[in-house]
Amino acid sequence: MKRWLLQLSLVAVCVLAFPYRSPAPLVYRPGEGWTYEPVGGTGKWQRTRAKDQLDVAQAAFDKKDYNLALKAAKRVGSNWPLSDYAPRAAYLAGRCYEAKKQDERAFQEYQKILEKYPKVDNYEEVIQRQFAICNRYLAGQWFKLWGYIPFFPSMDKTVAMYEKLVKNGPYSDVAPQAQMNIGAAREKQSRLFSTDPYIQAAKAYELAAERYRDRPAVAADALYKEAEAFNKQARTAEYDQSMSGKAIDVYTDFMQAYPDDPRTAKSEKTITLLKAEQARGNFQTAKFYEKDHLWKSARIYYNEVVTQDPGSPYAAISLKRIEVLNKLIADSEARKKLKSTP
Numbered sequence: 551m552k553r554w555l556l557q558l559s560l561v562a563v564c565v566l567a568f569p570y571r572s573p574a575p576l577v578y579r580p581g582e583g584w585t586y587e588p589v590g591g592t593g594k595w596q597r598t599r600a601k602d603q604l605d606v607a608q609a610a611f612d613k614k615d616y617n618l619a620l621k622a623a624k625r626v627g628s629n630w631p632l633s634d635y636a637p638r639a640a641y642l643a644g645r646c647y648e649a650k651k652q653d654e655r656a657f658q659e660y661q662k663i664l665e666k667y668p669k670v671d672n673y674e675e676v677i678q679r680q681f682a683i684c685n686r687y688l689a690g691q692w693f694k695l696w697g698y699i700p701f702f703p704s705m706d707k708t709v710a711m712y713e714k715l716v717k718n719g720p721y722s723d724v725a726p727q728a729q730m731n732i733g734a735a736r737e738k739q740s741r742l743f744s745t746d747p748y749i750q751a752a753k754a755y756e757l758a759a760e761r762y763r764d765r766p767a768v769a770a771d772a773l774y775k776e777a778e779a780f781n782k783q784a785r786t787a788e789y790d791q792s793m794s795g796k797a798i799d800v801y802t803d804f805m806q807a808y809p810d811d812p813r814t815a816k817s818e819k820t821i822t823l824l825k826a827e828q829a830r831g832n833f834q835t836a837k838f839y840e841k842d843h844l845w846k847s848a849r850i851y852y853n854e855v856v857t858q859d860p861g862s863p864y865a866a867i868s869l870k871r872i873e874v875l876n877k878l879i880a881d882s883e884a885r886k887k888l889k890s891t892p
Contacts, residue, residue, distance in 0.1 A: 595622055600630035600639075607642050620646040637667040641676065652697050653683045657711055664718045674722065677715065681724040684711045688735055705735040720761070726768045729758040733775060737782070748783035752776045752796075770808045774817070777801040781820060784827070791831050794824045829859040833868060840871070845882070849875045 595610075595618060597603040607622035619642060626639035640663045647656035660676045670676070687693070687708040695701040712732045716725050733754035739747040755776035762768040780797035801817040801824075808814070836851035852868040852875070859865060 596625065600626055600633040600635040603629070604635045604639050604642075607639060611642055611646065614649070616646040616649045620650075631666075637663055637670045640667075641670075641672065644676075644679065648679070648683070652694065653686060653691065654693055654707075655697050657683045661714060661718075673719075677719050677722050677724060680711070680715050680718070681728060684708060684715060684728065684731065687711065688731055688738075705739045708735045726758060726762045726765060729754065729761065730768070730772060730775070733758070733772075733779065737779065746783065748779045748786070749793075752779035752783070752800075755779060766808070770804070770811055773800065773804045773807065774811075774813055777804055777817070777820075781824065784824065791828045794828045794831075798824050825859040826862055829855045829862045829864045832858065833864040836868065836871070840875070845875045845879050849879070 595606055597606060603622055603626045607619045607626065610616075610619035610622060623639040623642040623646065626633070627636050627643070630636060640659055644656045644659035644663070647653070647659055657680055660680050663670055663676050664673065687703070688705075690703050692700040692703050693707055709732050712728045712735065715728045716732075719725055733751040736747045736751035736754055739750075755772045758772035759769045759776060762772070777797050777800035780793050780800060784791075784793035784797055798821050801821050804811070805814050805817050832851045832854040836848045836855065839845075839848035839851065849872055852872050855862070855868040856865045856872075
């Protein structure tokens with residue numbers, strides 16, 4: 551027993567007398583997070599000056615060592631956030647995320663640049679890169695869970711990114727198309743996950759038409775697509791004719807504002823079809839009320855048919871039904887007067 555205690559004591563003395571650092575491949579540093587450090591290589595990529603640290607990041611990026619470039623660039627931002635080298639480091643971090651197919655993180659990194667360093671020299675390039683990322687998501691690219699696992703495409707998240715882009719530079723070179731793409735993203739949304747996506751799309755196009763009216767090509771396209779969005783919404787509703795009315799109004803505005811646009815002829819044909827659809831819907835509604843002997847209500851809708859599309863087959867029938875209803879209403883009111891007479 552005494553011999554065992556003596557051996558244990560000798561081991562303890564040796565450990566205390568000759569301390570050593572055990573290898574720790576994963577190292578955590580405040581502001582930098584966890585990084586992998588090979589045994590014997592700890593700190594080889596770290597520098598004591600912002601410029602030198604940025605040089606490490608740039609050299610690694612040029613060699614396509616994106617993991618090293620990313621952690622070196624991140625270290626510049628965390629250790630020297632106010633230095634002249636921080637914006638370039640953040641830009642390199644965004645480029646690394648793009649190279650690693652982590653577009654959402656890249657977008658966020660670029661967003662930090664635009665918010666923290668609004669006077670950065672390559673401001674327009676950063677916005678262009680954000681725009682390219684948004685377009686990839688608009689085309690159907692999946693967002694990733696935790697930045698790694700492909701999870702799902704999302705037009706809501708895509709719209710949110712476009713909105714940030716437009717807010718960053720509402721009059722930048724890409725802002726008009728970004729605003730238009732918000733409408734396109736809304737149109738691509740499933741009705742299972744969004745309420746009236748075409749109406750939301752129309753609002754996005756309307757904003758583009760108003761904000762960029764000094765750019766005729768953009769404004770014309772936006773106004774036409776706003777009308778188209780209302781038209782698509784109208785086709786999804788059986789008896790609600792309000793969307794048809796809005797589509798007709800916007801198509802009319804488009805033709806008046808841009809009479810030489812090649813889409814004017816198509817707009818005229820679409821208006822004709824919409825008016826015919828309005829007439830059909832009002833005719834069906836009138837028949838519904840007439841069947842229930844609600845003759846005054848039925849007469850209102852028959853009159854709408856005649857007013858909206860006087861040349862349609864429904865208009866001729868409606869005129870005849872109005873004559874019949876006028877007689878029925880007159881007879882009904884006469885009977886009421888007789889009953890009320892003492």
